[in-house]
Amino acid sequence: MDVRSNEPFWLIKNSLPQSYPSLKNDISSEVLIIGAGITGALMAYKLINEEKKVVMVDRRDVCNGSTAASTSMLQYEIDVPLHKLIEQVGLTCAVSSYQNCEKAITDLKKIIKEIKADCGFQEKYSVYFASSKNDISFLKDEFEARKNHGFKVKWLTKDEVEKLGLKAYAAIESKSGAVMDVYKLANALLEYCAAKGLEIYDRTEIEKIKSKHEKLIAETKNGFNIEIHDVVHCTGYESTETVGENIVELKSTFALASEAFDKIPKGFIKRIYWNTDAPYLYFRSTDDGRIVMGGGDREFKNAARRDALLPKKEKELVKSFKKCFPNIPFTLDYSWAGTFGETKDSLPYFGKPDPKKNEHYILGFGGNGITFSVMGMDAIVHSINKTPHPYLEYYKFNR
Numbered sequence: 001m002d003v004r005s006n007e008p009f010w011l012i013k014n015s016l017p018q019s020y021p022s023l024k025n026d027i028s029s030e031v032l033i034i035g036a037g038i039t040g041a042l043m044a045y046k047l048i049n050e051e052k053k054v055v056m057v058d059r060r061d062v063c064n065g066s067t068a069a070s071t072s073m074l075q076y077e078i079d080v081p082l083h084k085l086i087e088q089v090g091l092t093c094a095v096s097s098y099q100n101c102e103k104a105i106t107d108l109k110k111i112i113k114e115i116k117a118d119c120g121f122q123e124k125y126s127v128y129f130a131s132s133k134n135d136i137s138f139l140k141d142e143f144e145a146r147k148n149h150g151f152k153v154k155w156l157t158k159d160e161v162e163k164l165g166l167k168a169y170a171a172i173e174s175k176s177g178a179v180m181d182v183y184k185l186a187n188a189l190l191e192y193c194a195a196k197g198l199e200i201y202d203r204t205e206i207e208k209i210k211s212k213h214e215k216l217i218a219e220t221k222n223g224f225n226i227e228i229h230d231v232v233h234c235t236g237y238e239s240t241e242t243v244g245e246n247i248v249e250l251k252s253t254f255a256l257a258s259e260a261f262d263k264i265p266k267g268f269i270k271r272i273y274w275n276t277d278a279p280y281l282y283f284r285s286t287d288d289g290r291i292v293m294g295g296g297d298r299e300f301k302n303a304a305r306r307d308a309l310l311p312k313k314e315k316e317l318v319k320s321f322k323k324c325f326p327n328i329p330f331t332l333d334y335s336w337a338g339t340f341g342e343t344k345d346s347l348p349y350f351g352k353p354d355p356k357k358n359e360h361y362i363l364g365f366g367g368n369g370i371t372f373s374v375m376g377m378d379a380i381v382h383s384i385n386k387t388p389h390p391y392l393e394y395y396k397f398n399r
């Protein structure tokens, strides 16, 4: 599957910081990570710190899947609002999921500091706003649910949001948000892990995995074998190739980056935004003074149809921006399209689809893909070590 259109902003901005060789002989190791996006990079970081011997492969250049297209907003807020998630999955799982995402942002901040990644990480307030009058009571219910379960939230009235340059009816402001450049972070993590012994092979596709006694043999498209004890699939939305399409609904999504402003508009200095529309719109600034926005999701049919929609979606999204922020002159500079997936409960899948096989997955589907990947790396270490972890229960396959 082609998971994104050509030329997302981050790829143009950063080009290809690192390139790795392809695999040209048979090898063996303890763990194979398939996929060198942000999920694979975080998994590698975790396993290398656990002193495992790890090899990683990617069918493309590293970080060139969805990770290159991501708008990289970090939120504890999951696509399904807390009060609705409680109805869907129960109080404990719903509240823990919001707490786990909040913790994931703090964990990621520590990792970025430790590896000294220059990836534009900045903490921000997250503003969830009502785009219509009818959504105010829904937003109030969400505010009460979050407040009652200990999240630090503030109610903003119409007049208060207007002071931020935003035309909306009310909003919930939360402390725990952040932005970064995930393409840069994933590349930095790979470089850090490679220096600590991670073997990376790009342009190396895994076609088949077979069991042999206690081991697994992963066969590459070019006919080489990798013998390992465990495989971690960090293959993003392309995981549907191996786990099937039943667990996720694939969507096409669209993103824009404006020209750089001389001065970032005031409302964007400390805040990121998303709204109550379905599909929702979201907005952030970048450290080079642009505004990045996204939304306009549609059912995914195929990559060609997704990309053909881009000119129409550009117009739609710019119009939506002007409606939300009427006094900010948004001049379009870059646009791109990507595929992403939604699960029924908006939560990720971690662990083994088949308990008998040592094949583990981190599937951080949904708008919180990056925070879910941070959570997944801890869970998968327990899955490999065959020790229990709450995430392996909450986010298990066949739930």
Ligand SMILES: Cc1cc2nc3c(=O)[nH]c(=O)nc-3n(C[C@H](O)[C@H](O)[C@H](O)COP(=O)(O)OP(=O)(O)OC[C@H]3O[C@@H](n4cnc5c(N)ncnc54)[C@H](O)[C@@H]3O)c2cc1C
Pocket (backbone or CB within 6 Å): 003, 004, 034, 035, 036, 037, 038, 039, 040, 057, 058, 059, 060, 061, 062, 063, 064, 065, 066, 067, 068, 069, 070, 071, 072, 073, 074, 204, 205, 206, 207, 234, 235, 236, 237, 238, 253, 254, 255, 294, 337, 338, 339, 340, 364, 365, 366, 367, 368, 369, 370, 371, 373
């Ligand atoms: C437009 C857009 C905006 C987004 N915005 C946000 C956001 O603001 N915040 C957020 O948290 N998330 C966001 N997401 C989601 C987020 O980008 C993804 O969750 C994340 O990038 C997934 O990373 P990954 O490493 O799992 O997948 P990928 O980056 O797709 O990496 C998977 C890798 O696996 C490789 N691969 C697949 N199959 C094989 C195989 N058989 N053999 C070898 N290699 C293989 C691929 O080549 C690929 O490089 C957004 C996504 C899109 C498309």
